[in-house]
Amino acid sequence: MGEIFSIALFFSTIRFATPLIFAALGGMFSERSGVINIALEGLMLAGAFTAAVVTYETSNPFFGLFCGMMAGAFLAFIYAVSVIKFEADQVVAGFGINILMLGLPALLSSAIYDSAGSTEQIAKENVLPSFFDINIASLLAFALVPLCWYVLYKTPFGLRLRAVGENPAAADAAGVSVVKLRYFAVVLSGVLAAAGGAYLSIGQSSLFTRGMTAGRGFIALAALILAKWKPVPVMLACLFFGFTEALTIPLASYKLASGEVALPVQFVQMLPYVLTIIVLAGFIGLSRAPKSLGIPYNKEK
Amino acid sequence: MKILREIFSPLIAVAAAFIVGGIIVLLIKDNPFQTYYELVGNSFGSLKDLGYTLFYMTPLIFTGLAVAVAFRCGLLNIGAEGQLYVAAFATAWVGIKFGGTVVNVFGKQEDWSWMSLPAFLLIPLCMLTAIAVGGFWGAIPGFLKAKFGSHEVINTIMLNFIAIALVSYFTQYYYKVPGDPLLQTAPIGEAAHIPRISQFIPGMPEFVPLSVAFLIAILMCVLVYIFLWKTKWGYELRAVGENPSAAEYGGISPKKQIIIAMTISGGLAGMVAIGEVLGSRYLYYHDFSGDVGFWGIAVALLGRNHPLGVFFAALFFAVLQRGGIFVDIETKYVSKDLVEVLQAIVILFVASLQRYSKK
Numbered sequence: 001m002g003e004i005f006s007i008a009l010f011f012s013t014i015r016f017a018t019p020l021i022f023a024a025l026g027g028m029f030s031e032r033s034g035v036i037n038i039a040l041e042g043l044m045l046a047g048a049f050t051a052a053v054v055t056y057e058t059s060n061p062f063f064g065l066f067c068g069m070m071a072g073a074f075l076a077f078i079y080a081v082s083v084i085k086f087e088a089d090q091v092v093a094g095f096g097i098n099i100l101m102l103g104l105p106a107l108l109s110s111a112i113y114d115s116a117g118s119t120e121q122i123a124k125e126n127v128l129p130s131f132f133d134i135n136i137a138s139l140l141a142f143a144l145v146p147l148c149w150y151v152l153y154k155t156p157f158g159l160r161l162r163a164v165g166e167n168p169a170a171a172d173a174a175g176v177s178v179v180k181l182r183y184f185a186v187v188l189s190g191v192l193a194a195a196g197g198a199y200l201s202i203g204q205s206s207l208f209t210r211g212m213t214a215g216r217g218f219i220a221l222a223a224l225i226l227a228k229w230k231p232v233p234v235m236l237a238c239l240f241f242g243f244t245e246a247l248t249i250p251l252a253s254y255k256l257a258s259g260e261v262a263l264p265v266q267f268v269q270m271l272p273y274v275l276t277i278i279v280l281a282g283f284i285g286l287s288r289a290p291k292s293l294g295i296p297y298n299k300e301k
Numbered sequence: 302m303k304i305l306r307e308i309f310s311p312l313i314a315v316a317a318a319f320i321v322g323g324i325i326v327l328l329i330k331d332n333p334f335q336t337y338y339e340l341v342g343n344s345f346g347s348l349k350d351l352g353y354t355l356f357y358m359t360p361l362i363f364t365g366l367a368v369a370v371a372f373r374c375g376l377l378n379i380g381a382e383g384q385l386y387v388a389a390f391a392t393a394w395v396g397i398k399f400g401g402t403v404v405n406v407f408g409k410q411e412d413w414s415w416m417s418l419p420a421f422l423l424i425p426l427c428m429l430t431a432i433a434v435g436g437f438w439g440a441i442p443g444f445l446k447a448k449f450g451s452h453e454v455i456n457t458i459m460l461n462f463i464a465i466a467l468v469s470y471f472t473q474y475y476y477k478v479p480g481d482p483l484l485q486t487a488p489i490g491e492a493a494h495i496p497r498i499s500q501f502i503p504g505m506p507e508f509v510p511l512s513v514a515f516l517i518a519i520l521m522c523v524l525v526y527i528f529l530w531k532t533k534w535g536y537e538l539r540a541v542g543e544n545p546s547a548a549e550y551g552g553i554s555p556k557k558q559i560i561i562a563m564t565i566s567g568g569l570a571g572m573v574a575i576g577e578v579l580g581s582r583y584l585y586y587h588d589f590s591g592d593v594g595f596w597g598i599a600v601a602l603l604g605r606n607h608p609l610g611v612f613f614a615a616l617f618f619a620v621l622q623r624g625g626i627f628v629d630i631e632t633k634y635v636s637k638d639l640v641e642v643l644q645a646i647v648i649l650f651v652a653s654l655q656r657y658s659k660k
Binding site: 038078082086087088089091092093095096097098099100102103104106107108110111112116117210215218221222225264266267269270273274276277280281282289 | 325329330331377379445448449451452454455456458459460462463466467469470473474595598599602634635636638639640641642644645646648649652653654655656
């Protein structure tokens with residue numbers, strides 16, 4: 001077992017948890033305001049693609065990260081207009097955003113770089129730097145957790161956000177602009193999710209490939225549900241899911257004496273999803289969503 | 302006038318998609334007219350083209366109907382992808398085990414030839430397996446929603462990932478031909494092959510994988526229409542979709558309808574296996590679906606959750622899918638990813654216009 005549980009496993013857990021923490025914290029702001037965010041996957045991809053292109057062209061990963069986050073904000077704004085202004089079904093619109101980000105980056109990169117949907121390799125010295133095997137983006141992600149906790153529970157903005165998510169009509173009566181707040185929360189979720197995606201393309205690896213988030217946006221969503229929409233549990237859930245992903249690396253090569261695999265990686269991969277279903281069904285404490293989640297707010301109604 | 306209102310938002314959405322898509326094509330310095338010509342101009346020119354277009358259309362009809370039936374009950378089934386994965390694997394499994402071939406299980410040869418069934422039994426058995434297993438996988442989120450109230454969207458997303466991991470596990474460890482670099486099962490027995498359309502139509506090349514599954518898909522459009530609008534069960538299902546509390550007041554159990562709707566939806570998604578496994582590839586191949594389960598959502602949305610609409614929406618997207626290949630080859634910069642971009646814009650516009658077409 002020593003071959004599986006090593007210091008490398010610890011570092012890869014941190015690595016895999018990083019994009020999840022960004023995305024899940026982003027999702028938290030959106031969903032706490034009452035807007036479902038299935039689009040996390042697409043927002044991450046927007047960040048990953050933009051960051052990779054900008055970093056490759058300017059050789060500046062921090063500018064790349066910034067532009068990636070802005071791309072996430074822009075895409076999230078489109079999503080927000082669709083679901084807040086036009087009251088589109090939030091799941092359907094979010095799903096549309098995800099499909100868009102599967103196609104659009106691939107379309108653009110094959111046009112720009114004449115490749116099948118990936119960007120050019122960024123030079124090693126131009127990706128986000130690491131300190132002792134821990135990427136600067138990971139440090140940022142973990143620093144965001146207490147910050148988000150503070151914002152959510154100790155600031156007027158956080159109070160309003162939670163009020164809007166639980167009871168928009170009451171918040172409106174108390175003078176909070178529900179629509180403005182929701183726009184802000186959704187755009188903020190785009191910024192954070194895109195940072196998580198940017199980490200994938202200019203931190204963990206050094207180029208963008210088509211659909212490179214590989215479902216991490218949905219894992220982040222699962223972590224958010226598992227954590228009952230609370231920042232510190234979000235971090236723990238992301239660490240746990242990062243751990244399950246990290247486990248698949250040593251497990252893939254680890255064989256029993258008989259030559260059979262000890263535990264097929266597929267079962268480890270399934271774990272986060274099975275756990276989410278169990279938690280949603282209420283077997284491990286009730287996971288209660290913000291009350292107005294998914295319901296558009298319309299003053300006249 | 303009603304029909305005009307029904308097709309208003311789909312038409313606007315398609316037009317918007319082509320305009321936005323055209324702008325994107327211009328931005329990457331290519332010719333939108335040539336691109337769109339390649340996209341829609343290669344679908345009906347010859348029997349071969351037509352055959353391929355209808356082949357692409359077949360799974361889109363099944364998944365479109367699957368999503369539409371769930372929609373009519375007020376449910377969003379994002380899980381068609383997972384449902385068709387488990388169904389396709391199970392269908393291939395039955396086709397292998399009862400198809401008279403020697404089966405390799407975990408590196409050991411097992412002779413199952415004594416269990417081999419003739420075609421007239423094996424084909425219906427394989428089809429029933431596709432429907433039953435897809436239906437079972439769809440029933441799980443239905444049951445979870447009815448029993449625990451947990452949201453079907455999250456559960457179907459999770460079940461997609463679980464389905465794909467599970468099926469990949471069984472394929473990799475039990476049903477792969479040893480030494481095969483691809484993640485695919487052994488071939489199904491020949492008795493499980495369903496006839497291809499090329500056998501009936503002279504001039505249709507034999508390699509065109511269009512099979513009788515297409516005719517089954519058309520039949521399902523009719524059956525779903527009859528079920529939803531001409532039977533008591535369909536009425537009850539729709540009543541729950543329109544207004545669950547009113548339906549319950551009227552003596553209809555929403556919980557029961559939710560489970561029924563998700564089971565039917567999963568069964569329809571599972572039928573994708575008929576065309577793909579029994580009619581085209583003759584084995585289960587991992588990643589075979591090309592996201593067709595997710596395309597079903599776009600098909601149902603564009604088709605306004607009506608079987609006739611699903612038919613035309615499936616045809617529309619099939620044309621795009623087929624045309625994407627030509628766009629890839631014939632244009633200088635545009636790749637087939639444009640098709641996904643168009644699909645996404647259609648989805649976003651239909652969803653955003655929903656409010657205006659309801660009134």
